[in-house]
Amino acid sequence: MQKSLLIVLLVAVFGALAIYFFNLQLxxxxxxxxxxxxxxxxxxxxxxxSTAEITPYKGPIMTLYVGNLPYRVNETEVKTLFEKYGPVNSVRLVRDRKTxxxxxxxxxxxxxxxxxxxxxxxxxxxxxERTLKVREAKSQDTDRDDAE
Structure with missing residues (x-):
């Protein structure tokens, strides 16, 4: 979305400059x-x-827990890191509810x-500058069974 908007704006600017410099009477x-x-x-x-980027992977997936992430990292950076190994459907970085x-x-x-x-x-x-801890994520159902 942002990429196409930038391209359209650049074309608009170049078009306006072309009309101005060539003195076209349109x-x-x-x-x-x-x-x-x-x-x-x-x-x-x-x-x-860019539709390939939007379409999620349909095959067997697994969810990985990623710990010790830098606090300043965003979802795009984590997705880029993991995409080197296979298609990534989603990245969810956990936030504190209060802050x-x-x-x-x-x-x-x-x-x-x-x-x-x-x-x-x-x-x-x-x-x-942080050492990542990557594990296979446990499902919430498994955690609830262990608590009982």
Whole structure:
């Protein structure tokens, strides 16, 4: 979304500069219509190339617990780290309810094969000056059974 908006803005600026420097005498309605058509075409082309990023992985997945994360890290950075090993469906970084600050751990949904590789490679991996702890996440149902 942000990438396509930036491209459309750049095309609009270059188009305006071209009309100014070439001193084209175009009616305002024609310039507007031409700009709208070009923007729609660019938006369509950039949207069709990014649909693979939006479509979640449909095969077997596993959820990994990722601990000792830097507090300043965001979901995109964690997703980029784990995507080296397989398709990532989601990243959830846990926040404190009162302060809204991150607690330094989270969960990554990744393909099962990629998850096994990430588990082997990223446990005790140094990421932004912190040593990550990566484990297979336990389900909440298992935790409740253990408590009883």
């Amino acid at each position: 009616p305002a309605y024609f310039s507007f219509a031409l700009g709208a058509i070009i923007a729609a075409a660019i938006n369509y082309m950039t949207a069709s190339t 809204g600050r991150r607690k330094g751990f989270g969960f990554v949904e990744i393909s099962e094969k990629g998850g096994q590789q990430a588990l082997a490679k990223l446990n005790d991996f140094i990421f932004q």
